[in-house]
Amino acid sequence: NLDALIIISGTQCNFISRDDFTRFIENLAPLPLISVTIPVEGIPSVLVDNKSGLRNLLNHLVDEHDCSRIAVMKGPDDNDEACQRFSVYQEVLEARGLPVDPDLVFYGDFSAEYSLVSLRQHVDARGVDFDALVCLNDTMAIGCLHYLREKGFRVPEDVIVTGFDDILRARYDVPTLTTVSQDLIEQGKIAAEYAWRRAKGEDDIPPVTVHRTRAIFRQSCGCVPREPASFIAISEEGAKIPANPLASFETGMEWFRIQDDIVRLRHYLSHLISLLSLQDLMEDLRTSLESFMIRSCVIVLYRQEIRTRRSDVFVLPTEAEVLLCYDEETPRTGRKKPVLFNPREHLYPPELFSGRRRNLVACALYHREEQLGYILYEPGNCDPSIYETLCVQLSTTIRSALAFAEKQAAEERLNDALYNLEKSNRKLSTISRTDELTGLYNRRGFVTLGQQTIDLALRMGKRGLVVFGDMDGLKLINDSLGHEAGDRAIIAMGQALKKVFRNLDIVSRLGGDEFAVVAVDIDTSFVNTLRNRLERVLTLYNEISGEEYILSLSLGAVEFSGDKNNNLETLLSLADSLLYEEKREKRKKRQDQEK
Numbered sequence: 001n002l003d004a005l006i007i008i009s010g011t012q013c014n015f016i017s018r019d020d021f022t023r024f025i026e027n028l029a030p031l032p033l034i035s036v037t038i039p040v041e042g043i044p045s046v047l048v049d050n051k052s053g054l055r056n057l058l059n060h061l062v063d064e065h066d067c068s069r070i071a072v073m074k075g076p077d078d079n080d081e082a083c084q085r086f087s088v089y090q091e092v093l094e095a096r097g098l099p100v101d102p103d104l105v106f107y108g109d110f111s112a113e114y115s116l117v118s119l120r121q122h123v124d125a126r127g128v129d130f131d132a133l134v135c136l137n138d139t140m141a142i143g144c145l146h147y148l149r150e151k152g153f154r155v156p157e158d159v160i161v162t163g164f165d166d167i168l169r170a171r172y173d174v175p176t177l178t179t180v181s182q183d184l185i186e187q188g189k190i191a192a193e194y195a196w197r198r199a200k201g202e203d204d205i206p207p208v209t210v211h212r213t214r215a216i217f218r219q220s221c222g223c224v225p226r227e228p229a230s231f232i233a234i235s236e237e238g239a240k241i242p243a244n245p246l247a248s249f250e251t252g253m254e255w256f257r258i259q260d261d262i263v264r265l266r267h268y269l270s271h272l273i274s275l276l277s278l279q280d281l282m283e284d285l286r287t288s289l290e291s292f293m294i295r296s297c298v299i300v301l302y303r304q305e306i307r308t309r310r311s312d313v314f315v316l317p318t319e320a321e322v323l324l325c326y327d328e329e330t331p332r333t334g335r336k337k338p339v340l341f342n343p344r345e346h347l348y349p350p351e352l353f354s355g356r357r358r359n360l361v362a363c364a365l366y367h368r369e370e371q372l373g374y375i376l377y378e379p380g381n382c383d384p385s386i387y388e389t390l391c392v393q394l395s396t397t398i399r400s401a402l403a404f405a406e407k408q409a410a411e412e413r414l415n416d417a418l419y420n421l422e423k424s425n426r427k428l429s430t431i432s433r434t435d436e437l438t439g440l441y442n443r444r445g446f447v448t449l450g451q452q453t454i455d456l457a458l459r460m461g462k463r464g465l466v467v468f469g470d471m472d473g474l475k476l477i478n479d480s481l482g483h484e485a486g487d488r489a490i491i492a493m494g495q496a497l498k499k500v501f502r503n504l505d506i507v508s509r510l511g512g513d514e515f516a517v518v519a520v521d522i523d524t525s526f527v528n529t530l531r532n533r534l535e536r537v538l539t540l541y542n543e544i545s546g547e548e549y550i551l552s553l554s555l556g557a558v559e560f561s562g563d564k565n566n567n568l569e570t571l572l573s574l575a576d577s578l579l580y581e582e583k584r585e586k587r588k589k590r591q592d593q594e595k
Contacts, residue, residue, distance in 0.1 A: 010037030053213030112143025175219030293380020438494030446508035468575035
């Protein structure tokens with residue numbers, strides 16, 4: 001459904017290999033394409049002359065600022081633009097009779113975080129023994145500029161820092177950044193014009209268009225004064241670029257600070273997903289919280305489970321445990337023993353902190369109706385919403401870690417039983433038990449293995465659920481979009497159920513639009529959790545799949561326990577009845593919405 005596509009190929013190739021990118025391009029045929037920053041054979045390409053602007057900037061550092069030791073922050077070795085820019089650095093230094101010192105070549109990946117690693121190592125070992133640091137993109141330059149300033153070095157008085165790209169932030173940071181402008185707006189205009197012409201079927205488009213770069217001199221090299229002036233930059237031709245009197249410097253910097261906080265939070269939330277146990281979380285947490293400028297922190301967990309509804313009055317328990325506590329005087333080494341105390345007497349044991357005064361923010365840690373404990377922290381200068389979001393995510397992570405520990409204990413108790421179950425699985429593999437379309441168990445495999453699972457669980461004194469599911473609107477999908485679309489919907493539903501249920505659960509497709517599951521060691525109180533998990537998985541699929549249909553499933557669930565309520569076929573029939581009750585509710589809701 002696209003007329004043409006502009007691909008920022010340089011950015012793509014930061015994350016995938018050139019061969020993978022070429023295969024990706026080939027798969028898009030015959031869609032009209034325009035490439036920006038990297039030449040692609042057979043596709044009109046808008047390229048940047050990485051040499052002219054950077055060459056002028058390097059010569060400016062030598063001629064105007066008497067720089068003789070010029071360090072460089074490289075980009076990725078497999079990125080074409082990064083390699084071109086580095087070759088210019090080498091050529092200019094050699095042409096000016098300056099040595100290309102391997103110790104002054106720092107390795108980056110065009111991001112601020114990774115790029116600082118090599119710079120930190122050098123500064124820790126040798127200090128700043130160079131006149132200027134030329135970074136091959138602005139993001140790395142801004143990260144280096146802030147790091148050097150935090151270490152006590154003045155820019156540009158002690159060391160000059162320059163970038164490449166002239167991103168918006170380069171004009172507002174403190175100091176403003178000397179850089180090389182690609183004029184991204186003009187590149188975009190050229191690419192858009194070519195895309196429009198290709199969409200109309202024109203073939204007389206230049207295969208390669210090269211756009212010139214220009215050096216822009218600002219405060220980070222000393223060419224523009226810090227105090228208010230009528231100009232904010234100097235072009236490489238020497239023209240003064242006037243200041244915009246309407247620009248709000250403070251507002252711009254505040255926006256960038258919040259942007260930094262959000263990026264840091266996004267990276268940390270992604271990291272939290274990988275922490276499964278409380279031990280993993282605690283080993284990592286102090287360093288992570290300090291990265292958000294949290295100087296002091298106490299995390300308290302209640303010793304017993306406390307569930308409260310909205311209408312209930314919460315009563316603080318008398319027993320709690322300090323999960324984490326640190327301030328600037330707390331040593332990082334040594335394993336901490338559990339600290340028990342009565343939270344009705346103190347929010348935290350007073351002896352845990354040094355005696356200085358501090359302002360602490362208290363935030364409840366809770367997961368749905370369960371009160372886990374609370375966190376007390378001394379906030380830094382991040383936006384308050386960042387800390388609120390961090391606390392909410394910590395609650396979820398702590399609850400997941402506790403659930404993981406419970407799950408591990410349950411799995412260890414079931415280990416012997418599962419061994420026998422695996423032997424049964426191997427016997428079943430000789431018969432046809434797999435649904436060809438979804439890879440799930442078919443009706444034969446489900447009936448056999450499901451009943452065995454129920455019997456085994458009941459012998460161990462366990463309960464469980466038999467869940468019956470029916471896809472909403474599969475007939476409409478088949479009738480309106482075709483059976484291939486219906487098959488894709490069925491496959492996607494099978495994958496969704498595998499994500500929602502555990503590996504130990506027996507997940508099957510009985511046929512058509514019907515699915516069934518036997519899940520051990522849970523009861524009906526967990527049904528809403530299953531529904532919510534499934535809804536999240538299906539909502540994500542509907543948002544990103546690109547399909548015209550909406551994937552939805554109605555569920556009915558029955559608990560098995562005791563000697564009587566243990567027949568799989570009977571349980572399936574009961575679950576089916578509950579399913580149709582949910583179907584009727586959905587139908588009524590749709591009718592009410594249409595009215």
